[in-house]
Amino acid sequence: MGCNCPNCNHVRVGLEAPKWVSSLAIIDDVKRAFWMVDATPDLSRQYDFLMSIVPGDYTFEGIILTHAHIGHYLGLVYLGKEAFSAKNISIIATDRMIQFLVNNAPFSQLVELGNIRLFPTETSVPIKLTERLAISLLPVPHRNEFSDTAAVQISGYQSSLLYVPDIDDWNFWQVGLNNAVTSVSIAILDGTFFNEHELPNRARNEIPHPTVMETMERLQSVVDSLSTKVYFTHLNHSNRLWDKGTMAEIEERGFRVVGQGEQFVL
Ligand SMILES: [Zn+2]
Ligand SMILES: [Zn+2]
Ligand SMILES: [Zn+2]
Numbered sequence: 001m002g003c004n005c006p007n008c009n010h011v012r013v014g015l016e017a018p019k020w021v022s023s024l025a026i027i028d029d030v031k032r033a034f035w036m037v038d039a040t041p042d043l044s045r046q047y048d049f050l051m052s053i054v055p056g057d058y059t060f061e062g063i064i065l066t067h068a069h070i071g072h073y074l075g076l077v078y079l080g081k082e083a084f085s086a087k088n089i090s091i092i093a094t095d096r097m098i099q100f101l102v103n104n105a106p107f108s109q110l111v112e113l114g115n116i117r118l119f120p121t122e123t124s125v126p127i128k129l130t131e132r133l134a135i136s137l138l139p140v141p142h143r144n145e146f147s148d149t150a151a152v153q154i155s156g157y158q159s160s161l162l163y164v165p166d167i168d169d170w171n172f173w174q175v176g177l178n179n180a181v182t183s184v185s186i187a188i189l190d191g192t193f194f195n196e197h198e199l200p201n202r203a204r205n206e207i208p209h210p211t212v213m214e215t216m217e218r219l220q221s222v223v224d225s226l227s228t229k230v231y232f233t234h235l236n237h238s239n240r241l242w243d244k245g246t247m248a249e250i251e252e253r254g255f256r257v258v259g260q261g262e263q264f265v266l
Pocket of ligand 3: 087
């Protein structure tokens with residue numbers, strides 16, 4: 001809002017398509033059901049996209065929430081009676097995140113009217129979504145004003161995927177970046193900022209994130225050994241990775257930016 005950087009202006013004048021806020025969907029073709037990871041302000045468009053790729057009889061079972069920052073939960077409001085009027089969509093999140101929804105309007109109304117039902121979930125314990133599909137919420141250090149923050153590990157039929165859209169600093173993560181990444185086949189990580197210099201007008205210590213440059217440094221040997229594919233997501237509008245040349249540079253090093261609508265088979 002109100003930004004006149006070249007990336008934002010290109011979208012404003014139609015040279016680039018608007019990019020959706022980061023989110024995942026988990027689709028189980030045996031159970032014929034799907035879940036979303038986070039309810040972003042783009043939830044309506046992301047749901048429409050899902051409807052275009054899953055058969056019509058698949059059910060929308062639930063949403064796994066990582067934390068209470070606007071890009072990750074604000075879309076829940078569209079489940080209410082003014083819009084989608086959902087029935088019993090399962091909300092899977094940490095206890096503190098669930099308490100935030102229960103105690104604050106308009107989210108509390110979704111609970112009262114049965115649009116959503118709440119599943120407070122212990123961290124680091126696998127939760128079975130279906131016979132062969134499980135998720136774990138892993139606590140991560142982040143600016144936790146209203147809730148705590150979780151990463152999500154998704155274990156599928158043959159392999160697993162780690163999703164860490166937000167973290168303040170890899171150094172303070174008790175799981176350990178290398179441990180977490182090498183225990184999955186696909187890691188989709190916080191790529192908010194490319195380097196330390198891209199936001200000259202904001203105090204970076206108020207919005208801490210590891211930079212893409214730092215994360216690549218830490219994970220270069222993992223990527224070189226081909227044990228895990230590492231992707232970035234959650235890019236700020238200021239991120240140099242929106243430039244095709246910079247994207248090609250990180251691809252050269254074996255890293256990727258996850259594409260909008262890209263699919264992985266687990
Ligand atoms: Zn901008
Ligand atoms: Zn956040
Ligand atoms: Zn975020």
